[in-house]
Amino acid sequence: MTTLRSPFTPGDLPRVLVGRVPERTRLRDLLARVTAYGELAGPPVVLHAPRGLGKTSLLRDTEDRARELGFVTAWVACAKGSTMFPELASSVRRALIDAEVLDDRSTRRVLDSIAVEFGLFGISFSSEFGLAAGESAPPAAAISGLERLLHQAAHSVRERGGAGLLVLIDELHAAPYAELAILLNALQNLAGRRAENPLALMTAGLPSTPEMIMRAATFGERSEFISIERFDDDDSRRVLQEPATGLEVSWHPDALAAALAVADGNPYLLQLAGDATWQAAAPVAGDVLELADLQAGEDRMRGQMAAMCRARWDSASELEQSFLAAMADYAQEIVPREHIAHTMGRDTRSISVPRARLIDRGVIEAAGRGRLRFTLPGMAAWVRDHHGG
Ligand SMILES: Nc1ncnc2c1ncn2[C@@H]1O[C@H](COP(=O)(O)OP(=O)(O)OP(=O)(O)O)[C@@H](O)[C@H]1O
Ligand SMILES: [Mg+2]
Structure with missing residues (x-):
């Protein structure tokens, strides 16, 4: 019998998404509002937690649900030192093309003109709008540009029989402060005409994100902040067991207990422990992962954890x-x-x-x-x- 590939995914989207039931229910309810009434889902959602707790996984899961519901989805990952809007504009545009919404001439014209404003074609957003860090009022032109972009995109999706537009922004803490202020202002304005904007904005970031949002705009505090917590023992066990069970491999209780102790409810470390144990055991269907396998995999695991500690320390x-x-x-x-x-x-x-x-x-x-x-x-x-x- 050939050995089975590890079903664990340290650093990648999980094969089996465990737990997060209240969060998933809440996110689905917000999407349902767009689907049912063709209106704005509500204030922006902000998932926040330290690294490795599952923000991106939850956001991707929401994106999958939304697509099943007929949403067109645009994904942006912010990076320190880069602007957000050019990527946002091109991501929305790409999503509309993929959904065959953009063959509508007038939509295309509106989006293209806004995309140019946003520097999609090489013009730096910040120089275009003269945004300096700490500048107090975000420029009205930029806010209204973003409003038009989101409105036009969401509206055309709905017109074509889709549910609406879902914009997902990951690593929001890395967004330039000025762009964050513009984004919040644009969304606030769109909320004033909620019935015309079948749209949802869902974001994720490090624990600094809520405070950043509240500083960027006074009404930012009305965003929906959702803190993502460590797993309890039951969910931790499921993270280790469910992917293995799917391949008819099980955990010895001692190995399971030891893995739980190492990971302490951190989803990334659970996946890492599962993967390291699996690699050491090289199991075939029907095998049991033993404590000795976990111990044999520990070197690799410790190396990885040490690298993470060092990065944080440095x-x-x-x-x-x-x-x-x-x-x-x-x-x-x-x-x-x-x-x-x-x-x-x-x-x-x-x-x-x-x-x-x-x-x-x-x-x-x-x-x-x-x-x-x-x-x-x-x-x-x-x-x-x-x-x-
Ligand atoms: N609900 C879940 N069930 C099983 N595994 C999960 C779950 N959520 C996250 N994981 C696993 O945990 C790890 C981290 O997940 P993810 O990348 O989503 O976290 P994050 O909070 O976005 O981290 P970062 O801040 O570093 O971007 C991944 O290996 C993923 O497979
Ligand atoms: Mg992430």
Whole structure:
């Protein structure tokens, strides 16, 4: 019998999407509003969480659902230092072409003219509209351009018998601040004529995203913020078991328990543990993944986790690093703020800046009042080992 390819997907969309039932239900309800009434789904949705918790997976899952419902979908992934709108305009345009909505001449003309405004053809958006970082009011021309783009696209989809337009923006925390303000303003204006705009905007980003949105526009606070959490033990087990069961491979309870302990509810680490165990075991149908297989795969897993810890450590400033070292120095997973301040020789108020920055980047997270923990399981041990924390 030939060995089976690993069904686990560290760093990729999961083959089996586990859990997230309330979130999926909510997202589906918002889509249903567009489908049923041909109107705007509501304020933008913002999925937020540290790295590896499943934001992109949930967004992609929503995109699949939306397509089944007859939506045309446009996907944008923001990147630090790049503009968002040119990609947004071209993604909408491509989606309309694929859905054969863009053979309508007038729609094409409107979209093309807006696309030019957005620098699709090489004109930098920021220079075109004279946007400087921190400029207070977003330029009206840019807002109305984006409004026209979204309205025209959504409207033409509906006219052709589709449900509407779904715009998905991933890594929103990396969007230029000025573009974010324009996006929120445009959406707010479209909400004023909700019945004419069969449209939904769903986004995802690091924990800094909600705050960024609230700063970019006062009404940003009315966005629908959905925090994506770690998995509990039941869902964690399903992440490990369901892809394996599909290939008639099972987990020994000891191996399963050990994998759960390593991953601590982090979906990425669950996939990584599953994959490493699978590679070590090279199972055929009917096999059982044993604790020894997990242990044999541990080197590969630890190498990967160490690389992630190092990347987070290296991106921290000196002050942030001493904050992290003080956290790692604590004997338990959940660290009181006083301990960190005390270890750093400061008072608790004066450590609020590095604390906020580390939370924004998803390196640490709040764990109850005045308490913090690392978002990546195993990072405390890594810091202790490498920096004598
Ligand atoms: N619901 C789920 N069920 C099973 N596996 C999942 C689920 N959600 C995420 N994963 C797995 O976890 C890993 C991380 O998922 P994803 O890329 O969606 O996270 P993310 O929050 O977008 O991370 P990042 O911030 O790094 O972009 C992937 O390997 C994916 O296969
Ligand atoms: Mg992602």
